[in-house]
Amino acid sequence: MGIPTASLSTIAFKEAAEGGFGGDTPFIYTAHPVVGAHDDALMGYITGKNPETGRIVSDEIIDALTKPPKKRAEFKKAQDKNEKSFLTPDTEDNLQRLFYEKGWTDGLPVILPTKERVERMLKGTSASPDDIVAEPNPFNPVKVTVMDVAIVAVMAGARPEFFPVILAVVATGERAIMGSTTPFAAMIVVNGPIRNETGMNSGIGAFSPINIANSTIGRAWTLLGHVTGGNRIKGTLWSSQGNTIAYNNLCIAENEEKSVWQPFHVQKGFNPDDSVVSIFRGWTMSHSMGGAAFRSHAEEAAILLQAFSAYNASATVIIDPSAAKIVKESEGYATKEDFSKAISETAQMTADRFWRTDYVDFLTKPLADQGVEPYASWKKLPGDAVIKPYYDPEKINIIVTGGETGPFFKACDFAYVTSSSIDKWRAGKADQCADGSCGLPDAPVEYD
Template identity: 25%
Template sequence: MAPDGDAIPDGRVEAPDGQVEVPHGRVEAPDDPVEFMAWATARGWGDGLPLIPPTPERVAQFTAAAGRPAGSVLLEVPPANAWCTVEKLAVNACMAGAAPEAMPLMMAALEAMAERPFDLFALNTTTSSVVPCLFVNGPARDRLDLPYQAGCFGGAAGAGPAIGRAIRLVMRNVGGQVAGETSKCVLGQPARVVGLVMGEWEERSPWPPLAERRGVGGNAVTVYGTIGTMDIADIAADDGRSLAWVIGQSLAYVGTNAYISHWGAEVMVVVPPPWADMLAAAFPSIEDVQEALWRNAGHQEDRFPETHREWLAERDRISPDGTAYIVEQPSDVIVMCAGGLGNLHAGGLHNFGPTRAITRPF
């Protein structure tokens, strides 16, 4: 860090309290929403959806809610390696339609994305469809109107899509992520526009909250890089052990990114309350649930073609009993309770290997 007030690269200045700040910049833009949409899209600022003009008055509401100076740097966003300040987040959050009250959550999420082993550079430039998703615990779930019951992956009205979109706009507009150019993503996914932001239904979970299990109590966000969501459906299982088999086998599809890389990937399972109750009745603790899911999330090596068996063997992916597990150990299976009471479905979210989940308070 530079001494108080000394200039450091890219025009940044360090404040006396050690907080790095960036001088503000301004551009003139139309205030009319239709004109602003065309103007911003022509400059590559948009994602194809309508944008709210970030007037100084609107942006000021966001920076006030942040509780930190507008020029405070949150993180350096690759691949452009540009500094994202509180104000830059505020501008993008305003355009996305998020509420100012969500600023602490979004700031914590972005700062978590800057930490290792959450590899933001790999996430922003890979051929994979990976996107950072936000999973929230604590009273803020209701205060911010985040979905965690029916339709929580998408479809439930609430603040989740706008918050996720704000994070995505930061990655585009600050980080310079451009599909087919700086990002080599082959197919993408809808969450590359609106993200995935949801809570855990803590009150209906038989286990401690996800963030608490990860060492953070109260209001907390877990940032997880996923290549997409998959539905796991079953109408036959009538006990937790058979259900764990269905979920585990479904997770271990051989085309997932975890099977084409070295150890290091995680996998997340979101189970609705009825299925969570079935699993809890069969397994005494959440660790036992993770163990059961992990043991079922693998395939015998002879199921793979010879080329793939060689690939797995070279990466030490085949266990002594001849099983190739999707992840290295039970703790790499992240389990959370959310969703409607309609039963019959769970959600799988497969991880992009170089990134691992990070949990932070806010």
């Protein structure tokens, strides 16, 4: 005996609902959309007709909860064992076209993953090609092996010395591109010695498309989603407008050498000599405009963050080392935690503005209805009451990155998700970057 269940979806997601993730449970469909619709419209969806069957949706819900379910036709299941095979030899142009038509690329040309190139990539780790990097989960329906990641790393243009970082990213089990209708994006932050060993850019232009390590590590994560079927329009990809950030997912390193504060991975419990990758997820990023000359950096960051929905109270500030030095020495914030607390206490908005945001309405309002604080108390306030939406300083992350050419920072609504060890995937100790060239654009790679 199972638990009676009525599975609902809007008709726009019919293909995704019946594509394997929903199992063999029949779905009841309503009109679309839900986000932005008023309560009366949503109630009309339930009392109205199912666009697929023509029956009243509420009647179908009652039937699903009170009568034996009618299992729908055979559905697709994720394979526990991936089938490996070689493509038929062809011209490079034809193979590039094939990869694109199969949905294995991001629309840009890839490095074709020949046997020799993949074997070279595998030398970047001590792990076996058949070792499991990520198990199937609701967001990643296939089991991913070291070999799978090596193929994708080659396609992205990565070098073998970058491979442990890419494996650590995949090992988090997170997807680069979420299946949300909203334009979710992701950010990769690398800490520890491997930043310099791989030549990652944490200085001038760290977010710019100039560094092979930053670019290809982030791109490999996106391509893995394409190859494993995680980025399929109207299948698993539903973002109405998308996000250009997804090309390489804001892949950066923290500038630990120039920072006046503790590195991010140490804040999360790792040792300074550990090499660690951390994953963040959000929607929006805004850039400081020099207002800190007239206000404190905490005030300036708070002004930028007040433009976001603050639905989960999370935020990340990526600050240039020169600005961090001012924050510590002139504004008196001795630690990142002190700076986060100042931002938390400074950022404000009215209760009315907070609750009249779609993200807050459908993601945070249910918490208020369940009595979760501080949301339950905020819901009872008059509309003009002032609240502090970033109420938890521990959810405000501070990353020090930049080349000290200006005391700037970026504020974003990206939330910290998880961190993963890179060292477990290493092939051996790499040489430290001792010639000062780390972070500079690399010479073109000769792949043949």
